[in-house]
Amino acid sequence: MRLTTKGRYAVTAMLDLALHSSDRPVSLADISGRQDISLSYLEQLFSKLRRNSLVSSVRGPGGGYRLSRGGHDIFVAQIIDAVNDTVDATGCGGTADCQQGEVCLTHYLWCDLSDQIHGFLSEISLSNLLEKREVQTIAARQDARSHNSHSSLVAEIRGDTLPLTEI
Amino acid sequence: MRLTTKGRYAVTAMLDLALHSSDRPVSLADISGRQDISLSYLEQLFSKLRRNSLVSSVRGPGGGYRLSRGGHDIFVAQIIDAVNDTVDATGCGGTADCQQGEVCLTHYLWCDLSDQIHGFLSEISLSNLLEKREVQTIAARQDARSHNSHSSLVAEIRGDTLPLTEI
DNA sequence: CTTTACCCGACAAAAATAGTCGGACTAATA
């Protein structure tokens, strides 16, 4: 599990897709214009997203992409995994022949940590983000003053009460 | 919040330090030998760890590094943050002048997601890992057969019951 | 049959990662 700008771009694009989905598919040019991601880069990302059956494509004029299933069934972790093809992450995988036992221990440790984050992001669906985001959009227009009103968005989604100490 | 091998190296090294801490400080050469991380790279990492007051150093023969405070008070998130100096992460920070409102929305979305992960990793201390890891070491020696016995280490630590679907 | 889009592979610039090297400085100890 890696967390880089690549995954962020993918999540952003997928959210844009969910946000603008209707009867007509959404073209990458539209997403590119709205989200300020280069068209060619979007093509690469969506190629992977399509191969991982997160989106389906429609070719020709008026074509574009659609979510392959409902936004409630597409999770942030799936999107990030789809664009991060190098799932190796550790060097020695599974049957690990790292020198002594100790190296393997920290290796396993990291895998567990990584898996936990994965599990965490597997709980947040596109719909979760979308629904809250719509509310947020309206709220942002209504009181365009308090710049910190977004700070517990995901916490609200998950119903957590984490204190989120000092980022 | 980024999640790369750099952070993994740092966490691994810090865990090694906690594991071998006694009256005498631990030299980087020792950690390098045990964890198979190049000495020079460790020097870079520990330079940042020291500047972030996660470790303290003792120079001269018999010198090395010590945890600056108890392992129960050092958290995974702090270690990862310490070695990832580029805390920018988003391009437009805070007062964001991204084109329209929409870009800012996904921007904020990602910040929230990132903050959640950060909060998550802020709950796991070095001691948490160390304690469980010792148990794990013994367990690994006892039944060196079932290769999947490590799969819910962190879940156990946090008392979660996440189903950890398909990694 | 032209246009609009997806599709695809090769290429490339830029950044981050991972590691090297040489030379300081510091303090224990022989």
Added chain:
DNA sequence: TATTAGTCCGACTATTTTTGTCGGGTAAAG
């Protein structure tokens, strides 16, 4: 006091990943 084991530090480099660009395909609508 000379040696030695360690941290410290900056510069340099190689490799990989990110972030694209480019050129040419293919499919389908009008």
